[in-house]
Amino acid sequence: MKYKVGVCQFEPKLFDIDYNLTRMKKLLEPVNADLIVLPELVASGYLFKNKEELKKMSESPEDGHTAKLFKKLAKEKNTSYIVGFAEKADEKFFNSAMLVNPNGNIFIYRKIQLFFEEKKWFEPGDTGFKIFKAKGGIRVGLMICFDWIFPECARTLALKGAQIIAHPSNLVLPWCQQAMITRSIENRVFSITANRTGTEINADKELTFTGMSQIINPKGEMIKRLNEVEESVYIAEIDPEEANDKKATVYNDVLADRRTEMYEL
Numbered sequence: 001m002k003y004k005v006g007v008c009q010f011e012p013k014l015f016d017i018d019y020n021l022t023r024m025k026k027l028l029e030p031v032n033a034d035l036i037v038l039p040e041l042v043a044s045g046y047l048f049k050n051k052e053e054l055k056k057m058s059e060s061p062e063d064g065h066t067a068k069l070f071k072k073l074a075k076e077k078n079t080s081y082i083v084g085f086a087e088k089a090d091e092k093f094f095n096s097a098m099l100v101n102p103n104g105n106i107f108i109y110r111k112i113q114l115f116f117e118e119k120k121w122f123e124p125g126d127t128g129f130k131i132f133k134a135k136g137g138i139r140v141g142l143m144i145c146f147d148w149i150f151p152e153c154a155r156t157l158a159l160k161g162a163q164i165i166a167h168p169s170n171l172v173l174p175w176c177q178q179a180m181i182t183r184s185i186e187n188r189v190f191s192i193t194a195n196r197t198g199t200e201i202n203a204d205k206e207l208t209f210t211g212m213s214q215i216i217n218p219k220g221e222m223i224k225r226l227n228e229v230e231e232s233v234y235i236a237e238i239d240p241e242e243a244n245d246k247k248a249t250v251y252n253d254v255l256a257d258r259r260t261e262m263y264e265l
């Protein structure tokens with residue numbers, strides 16, 4: 001089965017929702033694909049210094065500005081999008097990602113492994129790891145940024161049947177892109193890590209994001225890695241069914257051969 005997947009890398013401006021939505025629209029409108037992954041917290045930016053700032057930037061998953069833009073794009077472009085956003089749920093805030101399908105359906109994942117000061121503003125995600133159907137019935141598992149350092153996240157998604165792991169990110173540490181190659185190999189899944197670029201400064205805080213968004217196949221081969229600074233959308237044609245074969249050799253199945261009785265967890 002031929003399936004076009006994409007990764008969109010750009011530099012959101014902190015707290016400039018209008019600019020960020022317009023920039024994504026401009027990058028995505030000319031591009032045709034079945035599924036595109038974007039970074040974490042795309043409309044708000046990342047570097048909050050208190051909960052009040054997050055409160056102002058957070059939005060509803062049904063009719064917030066991110067949902068509105070991507071529902072419209074998904075219908076017009078006949079594309080599924082996975083995109084990170086600051087979710088407001090009553091008086092709680094989650095670092096979330098939505099899968100938006102061309103028929104307008106939206107599915108939400110709330111980041112489980114919060115990074116650094118995120119623990120001060122966001123609630124730890126409570127959705128668990130679920131598999132959602134994207135355009136064409138492709139099985140997609142969502143995880144966000146720092147979830148990468150816990151192999152259980154990708155493993156759970158693979159055990160539940162993910163063919164593609166969609167991984168919106170705002171990466172600042174240097175290890176994730178290499179680690180996601182391993183996540184793909186050990187689970188024999190496609191992984192699409194969409195990272196942002198640029199530097200954010202807020203009061204006495206400063207963070208630089210590492211770019212290098214990438215698409216990895218179930219053998220751990222790099223289909224594409226963008227550079228550290230470019231703003232672009234890269235599209236690759238894949239066969240998601242390659243992820244159904246879990247055999248590393250004829251004798252070794254990376255899921256079926258797990259000896260859980262020996263792990264003593």
Ligand code: ACM
Nearest residue numbers: 115145146170171
């Ligand atoms: C991260 O989890 N945004 C580093």
